[in-house]
Amino acid sequence: MAQLYAAGHQATRPSVKLYPAMINNDLNLDTHRRQFTQRTRVQIQNFLQPDAAAKLRDCLQHEVPWTLAERSTGTSRTIPAAQYASMTAAERQALLDGSYGAARGRFQFAYDSYMMVKAAQEGRDPGLLLHVVLQFLNSPEFLEFARWFSGEPRIHAVNAQATRYRPGHFLTRHDDEDVQEGRVCAYVINLTPRWDPDWGGLLQFFAPEGGVSETFAPRWNSLSLLRVPQPHSVSLVAPWAGEDRLAITGWWLRR
Numbered sequence: 508m509a510q511l512y513a514a515g516h517q518a519t520r521p522s523v524k525l526y527p528a529m530i531n532n533d534l535n536l537d538t539h540r541r542q543f544t545q546r547t548r549v550q551i552q553n554f555l556q557p558d559a560a561a562k563l564r565d566c567l568q569h570e571v572p573w574t575l576a577e578r579s580t581g582t583s584r585t586i587p588a589a590q591y592a593s594m595t596a597a598e599r600q601a602l603l604d605g606s607y608g609a610a611r612g613r614f615q616f617a618y619d620s621y622m623m624v625k626a627a628q629e630g631r632d633p634g635l636l637l638h639v640v641l642q643f644l645n646s647p648e649f650l651e652f653a654r655w656f657s658g659e660p661r662i663h664a665v666n667a668q669a670t671r672y673r674p675g676h677f678l679t680r681h682d683d684e685d686v687q688e689g690r691v692c693a694y695v696i697n698l699t700p701r702w703d704p705d706w707g708g709l710l711q712f713f714a715p716e717g718g719v720s721e722t723f724a725p726r727w728n729s730l731s732l733l734r735v736p737q738p739h740s741v742s743l744v745a746p747w748a749g750e751d752r753l754a755i756t757g758w759w760l761r762r
Contacts, residue, residue, distance in 0.1 A: 529555060529556060529559050529643060530554070530555065530556065531553050531554060531555060531556050532556075533553075534551065534553070534554070536551075536656070539551050539656075540655075540656050543656065543657075543732060543734075544658065547733065547734040547737060548712065548721075548723075548731070548732065548733035548734065548737070549731075549732050550723045550726070550729050550730065550731045550732075551729060551730040551732070552726065552728070552729050553728055553729070554696065554728060554729060554730035555696070555728055557728070560698060560727070560728040562636060563636065563640065563696075563698050563755070564698045564699075564700065564753060566635070566636040566637060567669055567671065567698055567753040567755075568751070568753065570635060570636070571621045571635070571637070571669055571671075572588035572592075572621070572632065573588060573591065573619040573620070573621060573671055574586055574587055574588050574591055574619065574620050574621065574622075575591045575599075575602070575617070575618075575619060575620070576616065576617070576618055576619070576620040577602055577603075577606055577616065577617040577618075578606060578609065578614070578615050578616055578617075579602050579603075579605030579606040579609060579615075579617070580605070581609060581613070583616075585620060585622070586602075600675075602617065603617055603675045603676075606677075610677070610679050614679055614680070614681055615677075615679050616677065616678040616679065617675070617676050617677060618670055618671065618672045618673075618676040618677070618678065618741075619670065619671035619672070619673065619676070620668055620669070620670055620671075621637065621668060621669040621670075622668045623637050623638070623640070623641045623667040623668055623669060623755075623757075624641065624666055624667060624668075626638075627641055637667075637669055637755075640667070640755065641665075641667050644665040644667055644757075645664055645665050649665070650662060650663065650664075650665070653665065653692075653759045656732075657691055657692055657734070657759060659691045659692075659759075659761055661689075661761040661762045662691055662759050662760065662761050663760060663761065663762050664760045665757060665758070665759055665760065666688075666757040666758045666760060667755055667756070667757040668755070668756060668757055669753075669754070669755050669756075670752075670753070670754050670755075670756055671751050671752070671753055672708050672741065672744045672751065672752035673744060673748075673751055673752075674744050674745060674746045674747075674748050675743070675744060675746065676708075676743070676744050676752075677707075677740075677741060677742065677743040677744065678740055678741035679740050680713060680738050680739070680740045681738070681739070681740070682735070682736035682737055682738050682739070683733075683735045683736055683737075683739075683758065684735055684736035685735075685758075688758070688760060689760045689761040689762060690735045690758040690759075690760060690761075691734070691735060691758070691759045691760065691761050692732055692733060692734055692735060692758065692759040693732070693733050693735055693739075693756070693757070693758050694730060694731065694732045694733075694756060694757060694758070694759065695710065695725070695730070695731040695732075695754050695755075695756045696728075696729075696730055696754060696755040696756070697725040697726055697727065697728065697729045697730075697731065697752075697753075697754050698727070698728070698753040698754055698755065699725055699727060699750050699751065699752055699753045699754075700727050700750070701727070701749075701750060702724060702725050702726065702727070702750060702752065703748075703749065704722075704724045705745070706744060706745050706747070706748035706749065706750070706752075707742045707743050707744045707745045707748065708725055708741060708742060708743075708744045708748070708752040709722050709723070709724055709725070709741070709742045710722065710723040710724075710725070710731055710739060710740075710741060711723075711739060711740050711741075711742055712733075712737065712738065712739050713738040713739065713740075725752050725754065735758070
C-alpha cells in the first residue's frame with residue numbers, strides 16, 4: 508500500500524495508508540496545510556504518483572462516456588451521453604450560444620461531465636477506473652487525511668465528477684456554498700499534461716470589490732483546494748486551445 512506521508516513526518520499527523528500507487532509520497536503536506544489554513548486555498552503540485560496521474564488522464568481522454576452539463580434554459584441539466592454523442596456541431600454550438608446569452612445576467616456553465624457518484628449508484632460502466640478513484644476518495648484513510656488537512660473533524664464523504672472543458676466551455680462566478688449538502692472544501696485534480704494559460708480555463712478567485720485576486724492555472728497533476736464559500740470561476744476556454752482541460756472535481760462533505 509502506498510503511504511500518503513513520507514517517512515519522518517511527526518506522529519501528530521494521522522498515520523494514513525492509501526490505495527497502491529495513488530498519492531505522491533514525497534509531498535511536504537505540512538507546508539501545504541499551513542498555507543491552506545492561512546489563505547483558505549492552495550494548489551499542490553505533483554499530487555498523484557506519476558503512473559496514477561497518467562492512467563487517470565488516459566481514462567478521461569479515451570474511456571469516459573461524457574455528458575454535457577449546461578444551463579442554457581436557466582435550469583441546470585445534463586444531456587445524456589448517447590444523445591450528446593449524436594448531436595451535430597451546429598446543435599452543440601446552439602446550446603453554447605444560449606448559455607452565452609444567459610450568462611450576461613446570471614450563473615451559467617457549459618462543460619462535459621461524468622457524475623461519478625451517480626454512475627456508481629446506478630451500476631453504470633463497470634470496470635471504469637473512475638469507480639476505483641471514487642472508492643479511494645471515500646476510503647476511511649483518505650477521509651482521515653481530509654479531516655486533518657482541513658481541520659474539519661465532521662467530514663464524512665467526498666463527492667466527485669470528471670470534467671472536460673473544451674473550446675467554448677466555462678463556469679461563471681459562484682461560491683459553492685450548499686449548507687444542506689455540507690460542503691467544506693472544493694477540490695480539482697488537474698489532469699491535462701500541457702496547458703497554456705493563454706487558452707483560458709483558469710480557476711479565478713474574486714476579491715470583495717469584484718476584481719480577480721488570484722488565479723490557479725490547471726497545471727498537470729496538481730490539486731487545487733479551496734474552503735467553501737469563496738467566489739471563483741473557470742474562465743472561458745479559448746477557441747484556439749490545443750488540449751481538453753481534464754479534471755476530477757467535487758467537494759469534501761461534512762455531516
